[in-house]
Amino acid sequence: MLLMLWGVVLSCVNYIITPITKYLVNLTSQITDSEISIIKEIRDLKQELSQISMMDEFAAYAKTERKINKLTEKLELYKVARKTSSDKASFAIKITLNSLLGMVSLMSVWSFWEEPVITLPTQWVWPLGWFLSSPGVKIAGGISLPIWMMLCRSCLRMLPELPKMIVASPVYSQLPLD
Secondary structure, three states: OHHHHHHHHHHHHHHHHHHHHHHHHHHHOOOOHHHHHHHHHHHHHHHHHHHOOOOOOHHHHHHHHHHHHHHHHHHHHHHHHHHHHHHHHHHHHHHHHHHHHHHHHHHHHHHOOOOOOEEOOOOOOOOOHHHHOOOOOOOOOEEOHHHHHHHHHHHHHHHHHHHHHHOOOOOOOOOOOO
């Protein structure tokens, strides 16, 4: 029973790696104080720009507009740098978590090589009994850990599609108007 739950847990962990990675990256790559000060300065300059008449004070208007453009370009550079570093961190975290999951799965399969997750009557698994017990389970009707994990992952992959399969959406088609 515990081996069955362990197989389900290992299968589920595969699907929560991406949200964990996003959470960790969001914790580490936040807006810096210099970006915040640039944003405030741009906001102040835009407010100042709205108070300057373009027709009457064109030089002051153009100068303020150039300052805004310069600060906006600087802010974009900060955003690109933050995005690049967060992409690198995301890649590294995903590789690390997937490697850990792979090693834990491999060690679990290695440790429980000949132990069945569940033993079913041989009549229930008759045509596929040898496949369900591979690799290593010698008990008739036994289901091995790799096959159990494969079945769990297949079920988890189908889970988001289940409501669409149960509740059929109406199909509308337009008849030709000949």
